[in-house]
Amino acid sequence: MTTEVTDWISAVSDAAAAVGTVGALWVGAITLRRQVNDQHRAQASAVTVSVQKTKQNGEILEFMVQNDSPLPIYEVMLIASDRGDDIHQDFVAAMPPRTRTSFQLRETSYMGCRAKFYDSSGKRWVRHFNGQLRDITPKRTSRLELLYIALKTHDPARKIKRGMN
Structure with missing residues (x-):
């Protein structure tokens, strides 16, 4: 016991x-x-996006993206927009640490900008000039989800019919 x-x-x-x-x-x-x-x-x-008037002429805006991180960022797309419509974009394949890139446009009415980029680990981000930062990395389909989709769409009868013709 x-x-x-x-x-x-x-x-x-x-x-x-x-x-x-x-x-x-x-x-x-x-x-x-x-x-x-x-x-x-x-x-x-550590990546910032800004819009500012140039000193030479008050009608010209400078759109900038700056990488203040200690690592590079990749496939950087700096996009200028006017009332929600994209009007100009600039592409940089890679931005080393502590660098910036910019372009200038003549000011219209309401202009903003954003930058899309990959960080050093492969995550995709969008940074808006108002400071908003979002992770826009596409969700990867897991192996279990792929197996479920394959089983769900698999039709053994259809294979047999095709094999007989």
Whole structure:
């Protein structure tokens, strides 16, 4: 009888230890993922976009994107817009750390700009001149979702009919 009780106590404590270990690993994985996401956002946050009047002529606006991060950004698209319509864009394949690029346009009515770029880890971002920053990285389809789609669209009868012709 005492052996059964000690066996039960031992089994329960082993199970509790296993649950605790799995829980600790899960919390560690979540924490690591948040830290990585924070690092990506920190790099993207160091990219600024601005619009300002030039000193030579008050009718000319300068549109700028500046990379103040310690890492390069890639496929940078600086886009000028007027009342929501894109009117001009400039492309730079890569911007090294602590650099900027710009272009000038004659001012019309309401003009704004934004920049789209990839950070060093491959995440796609858009930064607006008002400071808004959004992650626009396309969601990747998981292998499980791909398998579900394949099984859902698979029609064995259709293959047999095609094979007979």
